[in-house]
Amino acid sequence: MARKLPVILTAAEQQLLLDQFTIRYPTQERNRMMIKLMLDTGLRRAEAINLRWKDINLMSGKLKVVQGKGAKDRILWIQEETLEELKNWKERQAEELKKRDIQDYELVFTTLKGTKINPNNFYKMVCKYSDKADINKQVTPHTLRHTFATDLYRDTKNIRLVQKALGHEDLSTTMIYTHIVDDELEEAMKGFRKK
Known part of the structure; x- marks a missing residue:
């Protein structure tokens, strides 16, 4: 079954977005x-929205995705x-919520009222800021995950590592990222020595 290659961001586009x-x-x-x-860990939108401070070790950098x-x-x-x-965000979040008399929160990313972020609002925000950055691609929260996976595969050439990082049950789901890198190779080789 043919699968459409996912949209990914170049390093320059990632920086432009940020x-x-x-x-x-x-x-x-x-x-x-x-x-x-999300660009650095490949979290899904729901995983980022539901991420809790207790699942991140701010000393070692270990992040546990619970119930992905x-x-x-x-x-x-x-x-x-x-x-x-x-770490800076954690301090800022505590300050902002304290101003509103909110002491009790567990989520890493909350609204200013200390509540969970609406997934649709997050989706719209990613689209809005990629438009603002003049990125001529349809960028969604899932694009960030595809970008992470492609960059990790490009760096390691280890599809099993990518599978593990993404939490894919089946390796065939992860194999799409090898095709993206193959396309880059084809493009590079077709343009090789043409300058």
Whole structure:
């Protein structure tokens, strides 16, 4: 069965998207942090929205995805730079919620009222900021996951690692990322020595 290749962001497009946020505003810092974390870990939209502070070790960078798709848990790791930004976000979130007299919250990403983020609002936000960045692709929260998977495969050439990081039951689901990298190879080779 033929499958359509997923839309992915180049490194320049990823940076362009992240650069659209004015982090002096708490909701923009939160949104940027969500996108960055999804690009760096391959979290699904629902996994990012339901992520709890108790499932992240801010010292080691270990992140536990609890009850991901198919009710499966998995362990991921957050790189140093993103971990530092996450620590800053935790302080900012606590400050903002304290101003509103909210002490009791567990979620990493909340509204300013301390409630869970609406998945549709998050979807619209990703689309809005990719438009603002002039990225001429249809960018959705799932694009961030595809981008992570492609970048991880490109770096490691290990499809099993990508499968494990994404929490895919079946390796055939993950194999699509090998085709993306094959297309890049074809394009590079067709243009080879033409300059």
